Amino acid sequence: MLQVIREQADLVHLDFFIDSIKGFLEKAGASEQAVFDIILTAEEILVNVMSYAYPEDKKGFVEVSCEMAEIDGTKKLKFTFTDEGKFFDMLDRDAPDLSAPIEDRGIGGLGIHLVKTLMDEVSYLRKDNQNILTVLKNI
Amino acid sequence: MSVECSRLNNGKIVCKFLGRMDTTRCVEAEKIVMDSIDAAEVIVFDLDGVEYIASSFLRLCGKASHKVVDGNFSIVNVTPSVKKVFKIAGLAERLNLR
Numbered sequence: 760m761l762q763v764i765r766e767q768a769d770l771v772h773l774d775f776f777i778d779s780i781k782g783f784l785e786k787a788g789a790s791e792q793a794v795f796d797i798i799l800t801a802e803e804i805l806v807n808v809m810s811y812a813y814p815e816d817k818k819g820f821v822e823v824s825c826e827m828a829e830i831d832g833t834k835k836l837k838f839t840f841t842d843e844g845k846f847f848d849m850l851d852r853d854a855p856d857l858s859a860p861i862e863d864r865g866i867g868g869l870g871i872h873l874v875k876t877l878m879d880e881v882s883y884l885r886k887d888n889q890n891i892l893t894v895l896k897n898i
Numbered sequence: 899m900s901v902e903c904s905r906l907n908n909g910k911i912v913c914k915f916l917g918r919m920d921t922t923r924c925v926e927a928e929k930i931v932m933d934s935i936d937a938a939e940v941i942v943f944d945l946d947g948v949e950y951i952a953s954s955f956l957r958l959c960g961k962a963s964h965k966v967v968d969g970n971f972s973i974v975n976v977t978p979s980v981k982k983v984f985k986i987a988g989l990a991e992r993l994n995l996r
Contacts, residue, residue: 773921872986873953873983
């Protein structure tokens with residue numbers, strides 16, 4: 760089961776991506792909690808890409824590939840986020856200081872902390888001038 | 899409308915959020931909330947109608963909580979999924995989740 764969603768990396772398209780991913784998760788029969796965790800993850804990643812990957816006047820694309828696969832005997836939902844924006848490894852940041860006031864924590868750091876905690880695997884690859892972020896959720 | 903704020907006569911402001919508090923709706927809600935809580939003594943965020951939050955909602959809660967003295971900000975009617983997000987962010991106790 761595979762679905763690819765591709766649009767300009769602009770916040771006006773955020774709802775389109777989220778609705779499409781929700782549609783995929785419904786077809787995949789994901790649990791309510793899995794849907795919640797994945798939608799939150801997708802939103803944090805997409806908002807990051809849409810806000811920072813490209814210059815404001817030159818927005819490129821962002822592509823989300825949604826897959827359900829069996830890996831090592833476990834059913835997993837796999838989402839790959841690809842853009843051609845500037846090099847940006849979201850995972851390469853220190854964990855936020857959770858004891859600091861929330862507004863003093865780095866922007867984006869909290870979102871990535873949520874993504875890393877909610878997903879079972881998260882990985883980043885820079886290849887052919889593309890940022891490729893993959894997340895896996897066991898179901 | 900993603901939020902409605904009502905002022906009670908004892909200086910208490912209750913902000914009732916509705917639906918999905920995603921990044922886009924948080925931008926809209928933040929303006930309404932910050933305008934409404936300016937002179938508040940006690941702030942209550944009621945999440946009874948909230949099915950989903952993004953990290954931007956956590957920031958909005960943090961910002962609003964600083965408008966009043968410690969202990970006078972609280973969040974009520976939180977679903978288990980939403981509560982989990984506050985816990986992961988290390989904010990459940992500080993923001994007085996009930």
